[in-house]
Amino acid sequence: MTGASSWSFREDDSTRIHGILRGFLGETNARTALIVDRTGQLVATVGEAPAFDPTAFASLTAADFSANDQLARMLGEAEFGALFHQGERESMYLADVARRVILVVLFDNRTTLGLVKLRVKPALGQLTQVFTEMFNRDGTSAPGVESAFLGEAEDEIDKLFGA
């Protein structure tokens, strides 16, 4: 492998993931579920639209999860599969999906950590299946960008960063 592998996220992937997460949010009364990839990019948001900057949130989530992964290894654990951050009103639960993405669940006192943990297990099983299929098909069916894209992107770069 020379660089990091690219992967693509299609319309039908999005439909399946949204379906799984909507079901999970309905069962638990949690507010929002986000999928963030391990490099810090936001992949999907389901439920109440968050009031914060989701791009910054995704980069911090990935950093948080990666730092904890290293801490786990120092303790002799292969990983911490899940993390929980408790606030006075708002809390978040993070769980690994297929070693490539992170499920983030935001919830408040309308539900409990116990219920979130109970219902997240089947949801994680289904998400793992979807993401594993996505990663396995990579490089074979990713359509890439149109050829005219490159020229236009270069023009935009010149405009934004000064010609």
Add this chain to the structure above:
Amino acid sequence: MSMINYASREINCKLVYYGPGLGGKTTNLEFVYNKVAPGSRGKMISLATETERTLFFDFLPVDLGTIRGFKVKFHLYTVPGQVYYNASRKLILKGVDGVVFVADSQIERMDANIEAMQNLYENMAQHGYDLTKIPFAVQYNKRDLPNAAPIAELQAAVNPGWTVEEPSKHRTVADPYHDSEFLVWQQDGHWIERAPYFEAVAVTGDGVFDTLKAISKSVVKTLG
């Protein structure tokens, strides 16, 4: 690993500024943050110590706009330069699409530059990435200082180049940024390639956008 999200029609690319401590990585991002139109950039996040040394990373998302139906975003990251923060540095490289190495031109920092460059190669290799095969640029910062080393000396130490094994790449490539210099050339029977370089004074912004333009164009090329 640039991710193409066909559902939200987004392409996100990750650029990492790497280099020795106090070399000017954060200053590069701050200048970009202050100069880019507010509508084209997000919030800048800095995980820093009380003395403003980078502890984990700085993060700045920049929005290129919609191109052929895709929203294109560059996520700019810096790493902490101090030697003992290597664990954090390595984490930030995960999924990187392009690297800018910010070297400190001061002659006294020559060893720190070389050490940071070796550390970059090692950390990339540990992720399974090959720095010679992804978009990569070197920025020589602090060119305004009286103790700045000559460019030729810095190039020889920090960016000497690597042997090109692939026969299809055995052809001379002129350096588009410097007259009569080359990015790929033949020397003593070997083909050598090296990263493009830029001179900068990040505190005043000189060279900051030249570097960013070059690396972002190289990254966009890899999407085709």
